[in-house]
Amino acid sequence: MALSICGSSVANTGEIQCDKSRGVLKKLFIFNGSIPSASYADEATLFAKLVENSKLSKTETNKIFVINEAQDIVDASEANTEGTLGLGFKAVLREGKPSYTIKIFAGGDLLKRLRTFNNQTVRFFEWDANSTLWGTKSGTNFVGYQGKFFFVGNKLATGQNVEEGVVTITLSILSTSEYFDNPYWAGLSAYNIEDVKPLIDVPLAYVSNVTNVHQISMKVAGSNLITDFNIYDEFGTPIAAMDADFSAFSGAGDPTTSLAITSITANATLETLAVTYDSTAYTAATGNIKLVPPTPAELDAADVTGVELIAVTYPKP
Amino acid sequence: VAKWIRFEKVTFNADWAASKTFEYFRDHEKHHGIPDEKMKEIHEAARKVTGWVEPQSESES
Numbered sequence: 001m002a003l004s005i006c007g008s009s010v011a012n013t014g015e016i017q018c019d020k021s022r023g024v025l026k027k028l029f030i031f032n033g034s035i036p037s038a039s040y041a042d043e044a045t046l047f048a049k050l051v052e053n054s055k056l057s058k059t060e061t062n063k064i065f066v067i068n069e070a071q072d073i074v075d076a077s078e079a080n081t082e083g084t085l086g087l088g089f090k091a092v093l094r095e096g097k098p099s100y101t102i103k104i105f106a107g108g109d110l111l112k113r114l115r116t117f118n119n120q121t122v123r124f125f126e127w128d129a130n131s132t133l134w135g136t137k138s139g140t141n142f143v144g145y146q147g148k149f150f151f152v153g154n155k156l157a158t159g160q161n162v163e164e165g166v167v168t169i170t171l172s173i174l175s176t177s178e179y180f181d182n183p184y185w186a187g188l189s190a191y192n193i194e195d196v197k198p199l200i201d202v203p204l205a206y207v208s209n210v211t212n213v214h215q216i217s218m219k220v221a222g223s224n225l226i227t228d229f230n231i232y233d234e235f236g237t238p239i240a241a242m243d244a245d246f247s248a249f250s251g252a253g254d255p256t257t258s259l260a261i262t263s264i265t266a267n268a269t270l271e272t273l274a275v276t277y278d279s280t281a282y283t284a285a286t287g288n289i290k291l292v293p294p295t296p297a298e299l300d301a302a303d304v305t306g307v308e309l310i311a312v313t314y315p316k317p
Numbered sequence: 318v319a320k321w322i323r324f325e326k327v328t329f330n331a332d333w334a335a336s337k338t339f340e341y342f343r344d345h346e347k348h349h350g351i352p353d354e355k356m357k358e359i360h361e362a363a364r365k366v367t368g369w370v371e372p373q374s375e376s377e378s
Contacts (some may be wrong), residue, residue, distance in 0.1 A: 213348055243321045243328040262334070263346055265327040278333060279345055 020185050023128035025070045025102065027193060028171070029054075030122050030149070033062030034141035040186065046142075047191040050133075054196045055297045057308055064125075066198035067114075067169070072103035076170070098173040098180075106153065106167040109222045113201075114151040114167065121148055121174065131189035136178040146174040197306060199296055202231055204312035206289075207272050212282040214317075215272040216291060218309065232271035235304045240266040240273055242302055245294030248277060250285035254313065259285060288313050320366050324351065324359050334363035 033053065040046040054064040078096030106114060123144030126134040135144050153167035173179050200220055207215040218239065219228035243264045249255035260278035267274040275291065293309035294302075320331040327349050334342050342363075343356045351359070363369070 210348070237326060240326065241323060241328050243330060260333050261330060263327055263329045263349070265349060274348075276346065276348070 020130075020132060020187075022126065022134060022183075023130040023132065025073050025100075025126060026129050027069055027127040028067040028102075028169075029125040029127065029144070029196065030065040030067065030117065031062075031125055031135075031144045032123050033060075034138060034143045035062075037140040037142075040142050043186060043188055043190065046133075046186055047188050047195075050196045052297070055199070055300050057296055058199070058201075064196060065117075066196055068104040068106055068110075068198075070102050070104055071166070074101040075099075076101045095176055097176060100169075100171045102169040102171060103166050104169065105165050107165060108154045111151060111153050111167050112223070114149075114169075117149045117151065119148055119150060121146060123147070124149075124171075127193055131187065131191075131193070133186045133188055134183055135185075136182045137184050142184065145178050148172045148174070199306055199308045201310055202307045203310040204273075204291055204293060206312060206314040206317075207270060209317050212277045212279045214275050214277065214289075214291075215267060215270050216275055216312065217270075217272050230271050231307060232266070235307070236266040236268075236271065236273070238302050238304050239294075239299070239309075240264050242294050242298065242304075245298045246275070247292045248275070249290045249292070250281070250287065250316065252287035255288050255290040257285070259289065285316055287316065289316050320363075322359055322363055322366065324355065327351070329359060329363065331363040331367050334360055335367040335369035 029050075031053070035046070035049055035053075038045075039049040050064060053062045054066060056063040058065075075098075077098045077100075080092045080096045081094040082090060083093045084090045124147055125144045128134065135142055137143065148171075150170040150172075151167055152170075153165075155163070157163040202218050202220055205217045205219065207217050209215065217230065218232060218236070219230050221228055243261060246261055246264065248259040248261050249257055250259045251257045259281050261275060262278050263276045265274045277285075277289075290311060290313040292311045293299075294304075296308045299305070299307060299309065322329045322331045322334070327346075329346070337345070339357060339360045342360050343353060346356065
């Protein structure tokens with residue numbers, strides 16, 4: 001009988017049938033929060049949580065940021081560092097960190113937003129072509145792998161390759177312990193991953209007023225020199241119907257004194273929201289006015305999908 | 318939770334409207350260009366949905 005202490009340091013080598021391994025990448029989700037065990041008790045609960053988190057405001061910890069579908073992927077991992085001995089022995093001294101170069105389609109405006117993540121340490125989930133979601137665990141919470149993203153693109157196309165609208169992501173993974181030794185997966189083939197939605201910022205902005213009736217625009221800030229994209233035609237009327245989810249405040253700095261909104265209507269002439277504040281409270285108000293819109297989840301419930309309205313604070317005219 | 322009443326494209330704060338006299342409500346929201354009789358209906362509806370009870374005057378209490 002050989003003398004061995006392997007039993008305390010290694011695992012058995014049997015394999016269960018249909019053991020999972022990562023398939024071709026389809027999507028990445030930047031997710032710096034955590035999903036508690038109760039929220040992955042079954043596949044339906046987990047998928048509902050993913051959808052819910054994608055519709056959170058970007059200010060929320062558990063927000064999921066959706067990256068467009070991968071069109072190309074190259075394994076750019078660092079090679080293992082190897083060492084040799086003079087008589088021919090060769091061994092791996094240090095494992096290289098995994099890294100990928102991934103191409104997605106994204107326009108110049110989206111690229112600008114993606115580049116806000118450049119070189120920031122974030123966590124992310126992988127979604128592969130087998131409809132399997134990959135991440136790791138921290139305690140009993142399901143979390144993403146630690147990594148750094150770097151987005152480049154929007155260079156002049158050369159006409160030699162598919163280059164126009166192609167954004168290249170360099171994804172560098174920080175922890176092989178998380179990525180190779182402690183990956184966890186969930187098979188979600190019964191669900192449509194497109195239900196996990198990216199949102200676009202739509203800042204509210206003060207346009208004009210007649211005393212206490214203020215015109216507020218809803219435009220996507222973009223690179224179009226001539227005009228920003230106004231979502232009024234698409235969503236003006238349903239957003240104006242969501243008065244109950246708006247709130248307003250007055251006061252110095254970041255206002256905190258409640259300012260009653262008495263009515264909201266969609267102004268088809270100016271393509272704005274016409275917000276009427278209580279005239280007595282408005283007259284008494286000083287400093288700034290802050291208009292807080294419905295949350296992305298509230299908007300989504302009213303079929304105003306894919307947008308996050310951003311609150312506006314402006315000096316009382 | 319605040320209650321709201323929708324008339325055509327205008328959504329009114331029913332809690333606020335119910336707490337005001339009809340005349341004050343009508344004058345405050347006149348910029349919407351809604352006829353007085355419709356404004357009266359909206360004001361009455363606001364009081365109905367919010368369960369508004371007219372405060373008793375001092376002589377009644």
